[in-house]
Amino acid sequence: xxxxxxxxxxxxxxxxxxxxxxxxxxxxxxxxxxxxxxxxxxxxxxxxxxxxxxxxxxxxxxxxxxxxxxxxxxxxxxxxxxxxxxxxxxxxxxxxxxxxxxxxxxxxxxxxxxxxxxxxxxxxxxxxxxxxxxxxxxxxxxxxxxxxxxxxxxxxxxxxxxxxxxxxxxxxxxxxxxxxxxxxxxxxxxxxxxxxxxxxxxxxxxxxxxxxxxxxxxxxxxxxxxxxxxxxxxxxxxxxxxxxxxxxxxxxxxxxxxxxxxxxxxxxxxxxxxxxxxxxxxxxxxxxxxxxxxxxxxxxxxxxxxxxxxxxxxxxxxxxxxxxxxxxxxxxxxxxxxxxxxxxxxxxxxxxxxxxxxxxxxxxxxxxxxxxxxxxxxxxxxxxxxx
Amino acid sequence: xxxxxxxxxxxxxxxxxxxxxxxxxxxxxxxxxxxxxxxxxxxxxxxxxxxxxxxxxxxxxxxxxxxxxxxxxxxxxxxxxxxxxxxxxxxxxxxxxxxxxxxxxxxxxxxxxxxxxxxxxxxxxxxxxxxxxxxxxxxxxxxxxxxxxxxxxxxxxxxxxxxxxxxxxxxxxxxxxxxxxxxxxxxxxxxxxxxxxxxxxxxxxxxxxxxxxxxxxxxxxxxxxxxxxxxxxxxxxxxxxxxxxxxxxxxxxxxxxxxxxxxxxxxxxxxxxxxxxxxxxxxxxxxxxxxxxxxxxxxxxxxxxxxxxxxxxxxxxxxxxxxxxxxxxxxxxxxxxxxxxxxxxxxxxxxxxxxxxxxxxxxxxxxxxxxxxxxxxxxxxxxxxxxxxxxxxxxxxxxxxxxxxxxxxxxxxxxxxxxxxxxxxxxxxxxxxxxxxxxxxxxxxxxxxxxxxxxxxxxxxxxxxxxxxxxxxxxxxxxxxxxxxxxxxxxxxxxxxxxxxxxxxxxxxxxxxxxxxxxxxx
Numbered sequence: 001x002x003x004x005x006x007x008x009x010x011x012x013x014x015x016x017x018x019x020x021x022x023x024x025x026x027x028x029x030x031x032x033x034x035x036x037x038x039x040x041x042x043x044x045x046x047x048x049x050x051x052x053x054x055x056x057x058x059x060x061x062x063x064x065x066x067x068x069x070x071x072x073x074x075x076x077x078x079x080x081x082x083x084x085x086x087x088x089x090x091x092x093x094x095x096x097x098x099x100x101x102x103x104x105x106x107x108x109x110x111x112x113x114x115x116x117x118x119x120x121x122x123x124x125x126x127x128x129x130x131x132x133x134x135x136x137x138x139x140x141x142x143x144x145x146x147x148x149x150x151x152x153x154x155x156x157x158x159x160x161x162x163x164x165x166x167x168x169x170x171x172x173x174x175x176x177x178x179x180x181x182x183x184x185x186x187x188x189x190x191x192x193x194x195x196x197x198x199x200x201x202x203x204x205x206x207x208x209x210x211x212x213x214x215x216x217x218x219x220x221x222x223x224x225x226x227x228x229x230x231x232x233x234x235x236x237x238x239x240x241x242x243x244x245x246x247x248x249x250x251x252x253x254x255x256x257x258x259x260x261x262x263x264x265x266x267x268x269x270x271x272x273x274x275x276x277x278x279x280x281x282x283x284x285x286x287x288x289x290x291x292x293x294x295x296x297x298x299x300x301x302x303x304x305x306x307x308x309x310x311x312x313x314x315x316x317x318x319x320x321x322x323x324x325x326x327x328x329x330x331x332x333x334x335x336x337x338x339x340x341x342x343x344x345x346x347x348x349x350x351x352x353x354x355x356x357x358x359x360x361x362x363x364x365x366x367x368x369x370x371x372x373x374x375x376x377x378x379x380x381x382x383x384x385x386x387x
Numbered sequence: 388x389x390x391x392x393x394x395x396x397x398x399x400x401x402x403x404x405x406x407x408x409x410x411x412x413x414x415x416x417x418x419x420x421x422x423x424x425x426x427x428x429x430x431x432x433x434x435x436x437x438x439x440x441x442x443x444x445x446x447x448x449x450x451x452x453x454x455x456x457x458x459x460x461x462x463x464x465x466x467x468x469x470x471x472x473x474x475x476x477x478x479x480x481x482x483x484x485x486x487x488x489x490x491x492x493x494x495x496x497x498x499x500x501x502x503x504x505x506x507x508x509x510x511x512x513x514x515x516x517x518x519x520x521x522x523x524x525x526x527x528x529x530x531x532x533x534x535x536x537x538x539x540x541x542x543x544x545x546x547x548x549x550x551x552x553x554x555x556x557x558x559x560x561x562x563x564x565x566x567x568x569x570x571x572x573x574x575x576x577x578x579x580x581x582x583x584x585x586x587x588x589x590x591x592x593x594x595x596x597x598x599x600x601x602x603x604x605x606x607x608x609x610x611x612x613x614x615x616x617x618x619x620x621x622x623x624x625x626x627x628x629x630x631x632x633x634x635x636x637x638x639x640x641x642x643x644x645x646x647x648x649x650x651x652x653x654x655x656x657x658x659x660x661x662x663x664x665x666x667x668x669x670x671x672x673x674x675x676x677x678x679x680x681x682x683x684x685x686x687x688x689x690x691x692x693x694x695x696x697x698x699x700x701x702x703x704x705x706x707x708x709x710x711x712x713x714x715x716x717x718x719x720x721x722x723x724x725x726x727x728x729x730x731x732x733x734x735x736x737x738x739x740x741x742x743x744x745x746x747x748x749x750x751x752x753x754x755x756x757x758x759x760x761x762x763x764x765x766x767x768x769x770x771x772x773x774x775x776x777x778x779x780x781x782x783x784x785x786x787x788x789x790x791x792x793x794x795x796x797x798x799x800x801x802x803x804x805x806x807x808x809x810x811x812x813x814x815x816x817x818x819x820x821x822x823x824x825x826x827x828x829x830x831x832x833x834x835x836x837x838x839x840x841x842x843x844x845x846x847x848x849x850x851x852x853x854x855x856x857x858x859x860x861x862x863x864x865x866x867x868x869x870x871x872x873x874x875x876x877x878x879x880x881x882x883x884x885x886x887x888x889x890x891x892x893x894x895x896x897x898x899x900x901x902x903x904x905x906x907x908x909x
Contacts, residue, residue, distance in 0.1 A: 121831045128830045137762045139845045139865045140833035148822030156878040201823040201875045248847045248863045
């Protein structure tokens with residue numbers, strides 16, 4: 001199969017925008033993506049794949065065409081992917097497949113979500129719809145509860161403390177403060193993060209990402225198209241995997257098997273390994289999830305994520321910066337946009353356009369997008385300067 | 388019927404179970420809130436938790452009675468359920484109880500209600516229905532009967548009925564060869580409107596409050612029923628008298644009419660510790676009287692022997708009464724072993740509530756489900772999982788024997804789609820992962836529960852395989868944790884399944900299991 005390249009990427013600001021609609025947010029992202037891909041025009045797009053959970057139920061059916069027609073992609077085949085929080089990570093994967101297979105020369109992948117225009121009760125209803133419904137949800141949990149259970153098992157199994165969750169929050173806020181698109185773009189102190197109110201023991205408010213509005217868009221193209229673009233990032237590896245939806249159905253509560261499998265497949269396709277990765281955007285919906293990601297993605301051995309955090313290696317100036325964008329914690333988490341938004345950050349980093357949060361010498365980046373508590377995961381390994 | 392009707396085998400009581408919620412409101416809290424006395428002589432009232440009702444309490448009592456009698460649920464051939472406060476006014480509560488207890492669905496079920504006499508009526512009817520056969524024969528499968536009585540009366544918040552309202556359930560296993568025989572049944576009714584009643588569609592019991600009229604109605608009905616027993620009460624010489632007791636004073640009004648000492652009534656009355664438990668009251672009193680381990684009310688009765696003869700009278704406002712004379716049979720009096728009816732009872736609460744907390748638990752001052760809707764699980768979907776919800780029926784893979792819960796889809800171990808054989812779990816297990824969901828953290832369908840009962844822990848539990856703790860196989864399932872003393876349970880804690888209301892949607896209460904830490908189990 002031929003190579004696929006990211007030739008343009010953009011996103012709306014993430015946050016709470018009562019004056020915006022899911023379509024206006026998507027338009028912003030689409031225009032930025034198109035504007036960053038000199039040489040590619042809207043008319044060149046052969047295929048579109050967009051991700052959304054559909055929070056709020058605003059356009060559950062045919063929401064894909066609803067956004068692509070809105071931005072003028074009249075007639076372009078569009079499908080919507082629903083894989084909970086991994087929806088648009090999977091959309092990028094589908095676009096990559098379309099290009100690699102030869103069915104499309106330019107494919108648009110993106111995602112969007114509006115989560116802040118409803119009451120807290122309605123939002124909480126939607127936040128739990130991707131958990132295992134009949135048993136897990138009916139114990140009274142949403143995802144905070146399920147990740148808290150994973151955190152409890154992790155703290156029991158390894159030499160870790162809730163302080164490690166707080167340190168992840170401090171790091172990601174420090175990065176997000178440098179990202180003008182971030183929802184919670186402010187720094188927080190370790191004391192702030194330690195003393196926040198408990199959401200689901202042992203996780204407190206600073207160990208949980210916000211709910212956000214936002215959209216992201218990525219243009220995937222063939223080598224022929226990419227060679228005419230200013231910036232082209234090669235999709236070196238793609239991996240994805242599913243796992244049982246309910247935590248209680250899994251073999252382990254301290255590892256996300258779908259992430260492990262997705263990473264292994266992506267590394268194999270890329271011919272690269274975790275040591276080759278210069279930075280990563282990982283799915284830190286809860287602080288425990290970032291620690292699990294370090295281990296699932298092979299950045300350290302099982303049980304050693306707390307050491308990795310303590311070492312400072314995953315901070316912006318460290319050996320392996322993780323979530324330079326601020327991650328879901330600070331940049332924000334508009335569910336359907338998150339996976340594509342990670343690729344937007346990776347594209348900017350590899351193109352050397354990440355501003356104050358630029359990872360120096362970034363050549364290989366990894367994105368890691370998880371649906372639910374691990375029911376779906378997708379990993380991309382991206383390589384800059386390849387053309 | 389009477390004691391001399393001995394041509395047919397007379398069923399008797401082989402085991403007693405009793406369950407009273409562990410939450411209680413001291414009378415002092417009521418007095419402080421209202422500036423008035425409350426129900427005479429009632430020191431505390433039991434309060435059902437937000438996820439308990441008469442059906443969950445009945446299940447708790449029923450399971451205890453079966454344990455006490457050493458009778459398996461599959462040996463029950465007849466089930467009677469009595470309550471004046473069923474979860475729904477119209478619904479087959481007894482059929483749900485059969486399912487929750489694991490009784491064969493083809494057994495006759497009889498449901499009694501309509502007045503606080505219902506429990507005694509249920510017992511009398513069951514004795515009559517099973518005489519000379521079934522429970523009377525006491526042989527083989529289906530040879531036993533189960534009578535379960537549960538009640539959780541309510542009153543208007545400012546009323547004496549509300550001040551005294553308690554909650555509890557008791558259950559009796561009847562067999563033909565049981566130690567404590569039902570010697571005689573007597574009944575009496577005489578119209579006395581307004582003495583205790585509840586209007587159509589109302590949740591609140593009331594009375595017209597004409598004191599002497601109500602006392603007379605009580606004494607006349609109870610006395611009439613005992614007279615109708617056709618036996619000499621002095622000869623029966625009941626060591627305990629268990630009467631319907633809305634408070635700690637009314638039962639003693641009947642002492643003269645019955646010709647018994649007040650101390651005998653005290654020996655069979657628990658209303659001061661539980662509050663008014665409606666139809667279940669006399670049966671909780673019976674459980675207390677039969678169980679020497681249960682202290683019925685203070686120093687003077689501690690260390691006493693279990694009663695070998697009991698007079699049980701159910702009274703219903705309106706008014707009517709049913710009396711039953713219970714005694715250890717003449718052939719059994721020399722056998723120490725047979726004189727003891729096994730009892731498993733949890734009669735005393737251990738978690739004190741404030742008045743506001745009690746109102747929250749009862750739902751008096753809390754709202755319903757908020758806007759936003761709940762996770763939708765259709766009733767037919769729920770119905771398909773009832774064996775798992777009610778009785779923890781897991782599956783054993785037909786190919787590899789691994790356990791699966793719920794037993795559906797591909798085997799978690801070998802991936803086979805060959806299906807599962809039923810494998811009932813004993814309900815014990817170990818916490819594998821745990822959290823506690825704080826106020827504001829629950830999804831909408833659990834917001835009302837949280838308003839009523841506060842933060843709740845949720846665990847993933849590795850349930851023991853069918854062989855119990857010794858079984859090397861476990862299977863995991865998530866469950867809320869009730870009565871976790873430390874808040875979030877610790878990983879490795881042992882827990883046991885208990886029947887509870889999970890949630891209500893479309894007006895339908897969904898029953899299932901939660902878990903309680905074994906160390907906190909009563």
